[in-house]
Every structure is written in structure tokens, then in C-alpha cells.
Amino acid sequence: MSQNIDTPFRTSLLISTMRVIVRYLIIFLVAFVLFGVILLIAGKDPVLAIKDTFSSTLRSAYGFSEVIVKMIPLIFAAIAVALPSRVGLINIGGEGQLYMGAWLATWGALTFSPLPPWILLPLMMLLGMIGGSLWAFIPAFLRARGLVNETITTLLMNYVAPSLVTFFIYGPWRSPGNALYPQTVDFVPAARLPTFWGTRVHLGLVIDLVLLVWYWYVMKYTRWGLEMRAIGGNPQAARRNGIPLTTYIIMVLCLGGALAGLAGMSEISGIHGRLRPGFSPGFGYLGFLISWLSGGNPIGILVMSFVMALVTSGGDILQINQGLPFAVVNILLAITLFVVLARPSFWKGMKA
Amino acid sequence: MDHNGLGSLRLAGGAPSTAPEKGNPKVIGNSLAMNSMARESTVGAEPLVALRGITKAFPNVLANDHVDLDIYGGEIHALLGENGAGKSTLMKILYGFYRADSGRILLNGEPVSIRSPHDARDLRIGMLFQEFTLIPAFSVTENIALFLPDLKAVLDIKGIYHRINVISERYNLQVNPQAMVSQLSIGEQQKVEILKLLLSDARVLILDEPTRVLAPHEVTALFRVLDSLRKDGYAIILITHKIKEVLECADRITVLRGGRVAGSLLRSDSSEDKLVAMMFEKELSGLQVSPKPALDSSVLPLLELRGVETRGEGAETSLKAIDLKIYPGEIVGVAGVSGNGQKELGDVVLGLVKCVRGTKFLFGQDYTNRSIQEVRKSGVSFVPEDPLTMAAAPFMTVLENMALTHSRRYARLGGLAMDWQAVKTDVEDTLEKLGYSFSLYVPARSLSGGNQQRMVIVREMTHNPHLIIASYLTRGLDVQSAIAARQALIQARESGAGVLLISEDLEELFTLSDRLIVLYGGKIVGTFEPEETNIYDVGHLMTGSEVQHVSKY
Numbered sequence: 001m002s003q004n005i006d007t008p009f010r011t012s013l014l015i016s017t018m019r020v021i022v023r024y025l026i027i028f029l030v031a032f033v034l035f036g037v038i039l040l041i042a043g044k045d046p047v048l049a050i051k052d053t054f055s056s057t058l059r060s061a062y063g064f065s066e067v068i069v070k071m072i073p074l075i076f077a078a079i080a081v082a083l084p085s086r087v088g089l090i091n092i093g094g095e096g097q098l099y100m101g102a103w104l105a106t107w108g109a110l111t112f113s114p115l116p117p118w119i120l121l122p123l124m125m126l127l128g129m130i131g132g133s134l135w136a137f138i139p140a141f142l143r144a145r146g147l148v149n150e151t152i153t154t155l156l157m158n159y160v161a162p163s164l165v166t167f168f169i170y171g172p173w174r175s176p177g178n179a180l181y182p183q184t185v186d187f188v189p190a191a192r193l194p195t196f197w198g199t200r201v202h203l204g205l206v207i208d209l210v211l212l213v214w215y216w217y218v219m220k221y222t223r224w225g226l227e228m229r230a231i232g233g234n235p236q237a238a239r240r241n242g243i244p245l246t247t248y249i250i251m252v253l254c255l256g257g258a259l260a261g262l263a264g265m266s267e268i269s270g271i272h273g274r275l276r277p278g279f280s281p282g283f284g285y286l287g288f289l290i291s292w293l294s295g296g297n298p299i300g301i302l303v304m305s306f307v308m309a310l311v312t313s314g315g316d317i318l319q320i321n322q323g324l325p326f327a328v329v330n331i332l333l334a335i336t337l338f339v340v341l342a343r344p345s346f347w348k349g350m351k352a
Numbered sequence: 353m354d355h356n357g358l359g360s361l362r363l364a365g366g367a368p369s370t371a372p373e374k375g376n377p378k379v380i381g382n383s384l385a386m387n388s389m390a391r392e393s394t395v396g397a398e399p400l401v402a403l404r405g406i407t408k409a410f411p412n413v414l415a416n417d418h419v420d421l422d423i424y425g426g427e428i429h430a431l432l433g434e435n436g437a438g439k440s441t442l443m444k445i446l447y448g449f450y451r452a453d454s455g456r457i458l459l460n461g462e463p464v465s466i467r468s469p470h471d472a473r474d475l476r477i478g479m480l481f482q483e484f485t486l487i488p489a490f491s492v493t494e495n496i497a498l499f500l501p502d503l504k505a506v507l508d509i510k511g512i513y514h515r516i517n518v519i520s521e522r523y524n525l526q527v528n529p530q531a532m533v534s535q536l537s538i539g540e541q542q543k544v545e546i547l548k549l550l551l552s553d554a555r556v557l558i559l560d561e562p563t564r565v566l567a568p569h570e571v572t573a574l575f576r577v578l579d580s581l582r583k584d585g586y587a588i589i590l591i592t593h594k595i596k597e598v599l600e601c602a603d604r605i606t607v608l609r610g611g612r613v614a615g616s617l618l619r620s621d622s623s624e625d626k627l628v629a630m631m632f633e634k635e636l637s638g639l640q641v642s643p644k645p646a647l648d649s650s651v652l653p654l655l656e657l658r659g660v661e662t663r664g665e666g667a668e669t670s671l672k673a674i675d676l677k678i679y680p681g682e683i684v685g686v687a688g689v690s691g692n693g694q695k696e697l698g699d700v701v702l703g704l705v706k707c708v709r710g711t712k713f714l715f716g717q718d719y720t721n722r723s724i725q726e727v728r729k730s731g732v733s734f735v736p737e738d739p740l741t742m743a744a745a746p747f748m749t750v751l752e753n754m755a756l757t758h759s760r761r762y763a764r765l766g767g768l769a770m771d772w773q774a775v776k777t778d779v780e781d782t783l784e785k786l787g788y789s790f791s792l793y794v795p796a797r798s799l800s801g802g803n804q805q806r807m808v809i810v811r812e813m814t815h816n817p818h819l820i821i822a823s824y825l826t827r828g829l830d831v832q833s834a835i836a837a838r839q840a841l842i843q844a845r846e847s848g849a850g851v852l853l854i855s856e857d858l859e860e861l862f863t864l865s866d867r868l869i870v871l872y873g874g875k876i877v878g879t880f881e882p883e884e885t886n887i888y889d890v891g892h893l894m895t896g897s898e899v900q901h902v903s904k905y
Contacts, residue, residue, distance in 0.1 A: 233745030242728030
């Protein structure tokens with residue numbers, strides 16, 4: 001057998017990508033049909049509504065740039081879930097880790113504001129990652145010790161982080177200049193991520209794309225990727241084979257937290273320019289959804305994040321044009337989730 | 353290829369027709385009685401099941417090549433062959449699990465189409481798989497009820513109870529119908545699986561290597577059950593690669609080799625030599641056991657356990673006051689009925705199970721509280737009892753699995769890349785040495801059971817280990833592969849490695865071991881040189897001096 005060693009990996013990536021794309025198309029077709037039915041019940045014209053959603057987001061440069069803006073934190077949050085999922089860990093704590101990342105990055109922005117941007121921004125990124133990974137360390141440690149399942153702890157800690165952030169915004173960090181809106185003072189320009197083409201699209205997008213490639217490469221080609229896949233594939237065998245399971249559990253979950261923290265940092269530094277409560281409309285949870293829908297496939301994460309960003313942006317439009325409450329977006333997301341849950345049966349039918 | 357045996361046999365085969373009556377399962381008792389009476393009289397009747405020209409190809413391998421097979425009622429028909437000879441595939445075709453590329457299946461002479469296991473069950477064909485399909489959280493009754501073809505909307509628990517009791521008493525398949533399956537031993541679970549098939553009205557029973565998971569005394573019990581089923585007219589197909597078992601219980605033996613029928617014999621016409629000759633094309637090379645090296649007790653032992661105790665959780669056994677030394681160039685055999693601490697002994701050496709008392713030395717250094725990584729790195733290899741759940745990641749390729757125990761060695765650029773060519777070279781070296789071959793680029797899961805075991809053996813033998821812990825090394829391997837695996841242990845011993853060989857095969861232990869210990873209830877109850885004891889004495893100790901379990905050996 002003189003088979004080229006690389007071929008099986010390459011073909012498998014191609015096949016799995018194709019499969020993921022077909023899966024998306026089916027999922028969204030079914031989801032949009034169901035969503036249309038609900039719009040009909042609400043007395044709206046579903047065709048018009050869906051047309052509106054797409055035309056306003058995809059047919060204007062500004063609309064499109066806003067979709068990309070929404071996509072940036074989603075990609076971070078999705079990798080933050082996908083990475084731990086490779087070793088069989090379920091990180092629902094993206095939202096909390098994102099808040100803590102933003103929190104520590106804000107501290108950096110406020111404390112070191114005199115620094116030039118080429119020091120301040122990397123420092124804020126680092127702090128954002130530390131914030132997120134510290135928040136993830138608690139569930140990771142408890143899980144590695146075999147005490148508590150990380151699914152529950154990461155989820156519950158999502159309710160703690162925003163409160164902590166809110167405390168600081170109302171307390172020590174509150175901007176004295178603004179009595180109406182509780183928020184921190186505006187960041188200095190050096191603490192803002194550069195934006196492109198006069199839109200709100202910021203440097204986070206580049207970091208996202210680099211991270212996606214990094215994630216794909218690590219999983220596919222490195223020793224750590226190999227060992228992580230082994231743990232995810234069969235933890236018992238991995239342990240017997242001398243792979244340090246507890247180390248991996250802690251490292252990988254903290255790394256996931258760091259990426260979610262980076263999402264928080266990039267949001268406040270790239271978009272808001274200050275820390276305010278509720279700056280994330282559930283990016284962490286959406287990241288979980290995306291990671292799950294894409295099965296951890298890096299290209300899938302990219303495509304899926306775009307679609308999710310499209311849907312949420314479209315929700316804003318529906319609100320304005322059709323007089324629908326923003327909750328319809330949640331309905332659409334929920335329907336998507338249901339279709340995904342139903343996937344096994346119709347997927348099996350497809351193969352036969 | 354010799355196909356003549358089959359032709360002559362079809363004439364000679366004095367098998368009866370046991371046309372199964374489809375219908376109300378409650379009349380099964382009557383029809384059975386009739387069948388067993390009819391059995392003696394009819395001669396030369398047509399077979400209950402006939403496979404004609406079955407061909408099935410998988411990518412890269414022709415699993416079945418124009419296979420003809422006749423199954424008669426009231427007979428145990430053994431399907432014998434090496435791993436990968438196509439036995440399981442053939443039977444999975446009969447059970448509707450796979451579909452043949454070509455060929456026909458005849459039931460009572462009528463061609464039938466079996467497209468799914470459901471069809472097979474409608475035709476009263478049942479299969480017992482190697483992996484059990486019971487639901488652990490359900491009771492025995494619930495598990496059986498689930499499988500009944502005539503299950504009502506409201507469960508008639510009493511009726512099902514009654515049916516279980518009737519059948520289980522008749523065939524010596526006693527299990528407590530109220531027990532949770534999770535609490536049953538492997539042997540009892542197998543009984544439940546058989547009960548399931550019987551209650552679902554199957555007439556043709558396909559058993560895929562049923563003895564693989566059983567202790568010796570359970571094997572004997574199983575054969576007794578099969579014998580009584582045969583007397584009642586059931587057609588039993590036994591897939592196996594163990595010649596001894598075949599000679600012990602089968603009426604008719606068909607040997608498959610490389611996907612083709614190598615021959616078919618009645619038991620009275622067969623002998624071990626004949627069957628071996630049919631199974632393997634070339635002569636078997638026997639096992640070469642080199643004379644025992646003289647031990648120099650001044651040498652530091654590779655492994656030393658001093659008063660080691662563990663605390664078992666759940667179904668685990670606690671080890672008590674284990675003192676054990678393994679010197680370089682020594683194979684220490686561990687005998688015992690499964691569940692008496694063998695698994696824990698291996699795991700404590702590996703570091704998976706913590707010592708609550710006592711100390712563990714490896715190569716003269718205290719390893720009592722060191723991690724598995726450190727133990728592995730020091731040169732300890734481990735072949736666990738179940739390759740797919742304990743040693744391999746099922747969805748990763750074989751080659752990737754091969755790199756797992758020594759991932760650091762194959763890492764390049766500090767881990768940024770893996771040198772797969774080096775992995776391949778190392779693996780192919782070992783493959784050649786052992787005379788094994790299997791594909792490296794398929795998921796581990798898709799290998800046959802025997803090849804999965806080979807995969808683990810190859811991996812664990814690759815890096816010249818200093819100490820090898822081998823649990824049930826040859827479980828699931830055919831004769832030739834087993835000899836190769838044992839030979840590899842002997843080679844390792846000759847080059848100065850130590851081996852802890854845990855096995856249920858006493859013959860294997862007696863052949864290979866330089867020293868033999870017996871575990872019972874987590875304690876070492878005997879230490880012998882193989883020459884100074886015999887299988888019966890060891891059997892006594894293994895069973896806490898109950899004689900019956902080993903009498904069969």
C-alpha cells in the first residue's frame with residue numbers, strides 16, 4: 001500500500017464540509033417554512049417578511065456590514081464552545097465568560113488609558129482572555145476533580161457574571177457625566193479596535209478568521225489535536241494510553257473561556273467603546289447553537305455564524321417594517337433548534 | 353480450494369425437515385415435541401435454511417464469495433473460520449443486517465427475501481450478537497417484553513412471566529425475571545438474550561461467538577442449553593473460531609476461509625487436524641517456547657508490589673495485600689475466574705487504580721503515586737481486555753490510534769505537526785514481525801473484533817516495552833493470530849522484558865508462564881511454577897475450592 005498519507009484527511013474534510021452544507025440548507029428551508037406558518041397565523045405576509053429580511057441585510061452595503069459586525073462575536077463564541085466539545089466537554093458558559101472578559105478588559109482600558117494603542121490593545125485582549133478563562137477555570141477545576149459536571153456549572157455561572165459587571169457599572173466605574181444611562185466613561189481612542197471601510201466592522205473579524213484557521217489546524221495536524229480527539233472519542237482509552245486527561249480538561253475549557261472573553265473584549269472595544277449592562281444580547285448562547293449546528297466544523301462555524309447574524313439582523317428589520325416584536329427572532333431560532341433536534345430521522349432518510 | 357466435501361455431504365447428511373409453523377407462539381411447545389419426534393425418522397429431507405451462491409463485497413474485500421450453506425433443524429451447525437473469513441458477514445446477511453450482492457436464501461425450499469432484521473424475525477430467524485443489545489436499566493422481563501413480536505398495548509406482565517418461566521425451566525436458562533439487567537453477570541445476560549430469541553418465536557438461532565465473553569464453566573452451561581434446544585428441533589448456527597468447542601458441541605461443521613466454503617463435515621468425520629488444515633492454507637507454525645531463563649534474584653525486579661491494597665467501587669474488586677515481583681525475562685501468569693481482581697491488578701500497575709495501602713516499585717523506583725503518563729513513559733505497555741472500549745478511539749483511524757500511546761515521539765516542531773510516515777514505518781515493522789495485516793486508514797471501529805485486538809497488540813508491542821501487562825491477550829483471536837501474539841510475548845521475554853499475563857485460558861497460562869499466581873476474591877491464593885502444579889489444583893484455587901467449575905478443562 002503506497003497510499004499518500006494525506007489523502008484520507010483531505011477527502012474527509014471535503015466530505016464533511018459538503019455534508020454540513022447540505023444539512024444547513026435543509027435545516028433552514030424547513031425552519032423558514034415553519035416560521036412562515038407562524039407569521040401567517042400572526043396575520044403577516046410571510047413571503048414579504050422574509051424578502052424584507054434578506055433585501056435589507058444583503059442588498060445594501062450598510063446592511064451587509066452590520067451582519068458582519070454581528071457575526072464577529074458569534075464566531076469567537078462558537079469556537080469557545082467547539083473547542084471544548086472536541087474533548088467531550090459541554091461549555092454553555094460562553095455568555096458569562098464573555099462578560100468577564102469584557103469586564104477585565106474594561107479594567108485595563110480604564111487603568112492604562114495613557115498607553116499607546118499598540119500596547120494597550122494587546123493588553124486588553126490578553127486581559128479579556130484572562131477574564132474569560134478565569135471564569136471557565138472554576139467549572140473546569142470542579143469537573144477535572146470529578147466533583148461537578150461542567151454543563152451545569154458553566155450554565156449557572158452565566159447568571160452571576162452579568163450581575164458582577166452590572167455592580168461595577170453602577171458602582172465604582174459609573175461615568176459621572178451621564179446620569180440617565182448607567183455605563184462606564186468612554187474609552188480613550190487608543191483602547192478602540194480599528195474599524196474598516198467607514199463601517200463598524202472592526203479588527204475582531206481578522207482575529208476571528210485567524211482563530212478559525214488556528215482551530216482547524218490544531219485539531220487536524222498537531223499532537224494536541226490528536227490527543228484531544230482521542231479524549232473526545234474514548235476518554236477511558238485515552239486515559240489508559242497515558243494521555244493526561246485532567247490537564248486537558250482544565251486547559252481546553254479555560255482556552256474556550258479565553259476565546260469567549262475575547263469576544264467580550266472585541267465587542268466593548270470594537271463596537272461600544274465603553275462597558276454597559278446588557279451589551280451582549282446572548283452572543284454566548286448563540287455561539288453554543290452555532291457550534292452545535294456546525295458539528296464543530298470550522299467552515300460550518302463561519303457559514304453558520306453568518307446565517308445567525310443574518311437572522312438576528314433581520315429581526316431588527318422585521319420589528320421596524322412589519323411591526324413584529326423582536327421575539328419573533330427567538331421564535332425563528334427556536335424553530336431552527338427544533339429542526340436540528342429532529343435531524344437524525346430525516347438525515348437517515350437522506351442517506352438511504 | 354476444496355469444494356468436494358460439501359457435495360458429498362449433502363447426500364450423506366441425514367437431516368430432518370422441521371418446517372416451522374408460523375402462528376400463535378403459545379403452540380410452540382407442541383410443535384417442538386412433534387419436531388423432536390420427527391427428527392429421527394426423516395432422512396435426506398431438504399434443509400430448513402439453504403443459502404445459495406451468497407456473494408457480498410465490501411470496499412477492498414470480498415467477504416463472501418459464492419457461499420452455499422445448508423442448515424437443518426435439530427442440529428448445531430458450526431461456522432468455523434479465522435477472523436475475517438466471512439462468518440459474521442454471512443450470518444448478518446441471513447439475519448437481514450446486510451444484503452447480499454447476489455445469491456438466494458431458501459427457507460423450506462422457498463426463496464425468501466430478507467431485507468431487514470425485522471423480515472428475518474418474521475421468518476423466525478433470530479441472532480445473538482457479540483455485543484449484547486439489552487437495556488441495562490430495564491428488568492429482565494421488560495427487556496424480553498420489548499422484543500416480543502406480539503406485544504400488546506397493555507403489558508400482560510403475568511403472561512410474559514409465565515412464558516419466561518416455562519422456557520427458562522425447559523432449557524435450563526434460569527434468571528430472575530425481576531432482576532435489573534445491569535446487575536446480571538455477562539453469562540446471565542447472555543441467557544436473557546437467548547430467552548429473548550426463544551420467546552420471540554425464533555426457530556433458527558444464530559449465535560455469534562457466544563463463548564467469547566464466558567468463563568469456562570459458563571461455556572459448559574451454554575453448551576448444555578444448546579444441546580437441549582437441538583433436541584427440540586431448533587436449528588442452531590454457532591459462529592466460532594475455536595476448534596475445541598466445535599468438536600465438543602456441533603453436529604455439522606462448515607469451515608470458511610477467505611470468504612469461501614473450505615469444506616463441510618459431520619462431527620464424526622472431523623478431527624482437530626482436519627479442521628486446522630481446512631481453516632489455514634499453510635501449515636501452522638507451532639509455538640516456540642524457549643526454555644525458562646535462569647533468574648538472577650540479585651537483579652532488581654521490574655515490578656514490585658508490596659502489600660498493595662485497593663478500594664473497589666461498584667462492581668470492582670478490592671485487592672488485598674498483594675505482594676508480587678516480576679523480574680526481567682519473566683512471564684508471570686495470573687489465573688482466576690473473571691471478576692476476582694485481575695482487572696484491578698493490571699490497573700493498579702498502570703496507575704489507573706490508586707493504592708490505598710502498600711507501595712509499587714517500577715524499575716526500582718517508587719511509582720506508587722505517579723500518573724499513568726509517567727508509568728507509560730517508563731516503558732510499560734498495556735493490552736486491556738476490551739480493545740474498543742478500553743484502548744482505542746473508535747472513530748479515529750487505525751493509524752491515529754497507533755500514535756496515541758507515544759504521541760510525543762511522533763510529534764514534530766514541538767507538537768505542531770505529526771510525523772505520520774514514522775508512525776506508519778514503526779507499525780508496519782511490528783505488523784511484519786507478527787504476521788498481521790489490516791488497513792491503517794479506516795476508523796478503528798470498522799475493523800473486525802479480531803483485528804481490533806491485533807491493532808492494540810501491535811501498538812503495545814511496537815516500542816520495545818520493558819514491562820507488558822496483557823489482559824486476555826488472545827481473546828477473540830484465531831489460532832494463528834493467537835500464536836503470533838504469544839510468540840511476541842516470548843520474544844519480549846527473551847529480550848529481557850517482564851510480562852504480567854492475565855488470562856482465563858489455563859492452557860495458555862501453563863504454556864507461557866514462568867510463574868503462576870492465582871487470584872481469588874482480590875487476594876493471591878497461590879503462587880506456583882507451572883511444573884509443580886496442574887490445571888486441576890489451580891482450578892480449585894480459582895474457584896475457592898469448588899471443583900465443578902474446572903472439571904470440564
